[in-house]
Amino acid sequence: MVRRVPPGRVTTYGMIAAFIGSPKAARMVGWALNKSGAAFPPVPAHRVVNRNGLLTGQQFFDFPGKMQELLLSEGIETKGNAICDFRDLCWNPAEYLDQNEFV
C-alpha cells in the first residue's frame, strides 16, 4: 500500500491501518515498515508519518536527516521533525484505492 502513495504526498500509519480494517493496529504498520528496509521493490517509508504530520520514524533511516532529505527531493518541506503543509499533502488511501485490491 505504501508503494501506492504518490511522490510528493504523505499518508499516516493510522490511515493505512484503518484502510486495512484494523484502525487500532497502527503500531503494526510501523512494525511492518521497520522490516521493509531491504524490500524490493523499495518501499517509500518516508511518505508515512504519524497523524500529526510528525516524522516519528526518522531514526530508522540510514542517517539522521535522511527522511527529510527524501521528502525534500519530492518537494515536501519539513520544519524540524514536522511536515510543513501536512494538511494539504496528506493522501488518504481510502479516497484512491480499492479495498478489494488488498484482501
Added chain:
DNA sequence: TAGCTGACGCCCT
C-alpha cells in the same frame, strides 16, 4: 508461560 516492547491513536484525567 509471562512479560515487555514498539516508526500509533484515541480517550480520559
Added chain:
DNA sequence: CAGGGCGCCAGCT
C-alpha cells in the same frame, strides 16, 4: 495542554 491507560499483535527475552 501535558500525561497516563488501553487496544493492537508480532517477536523477543
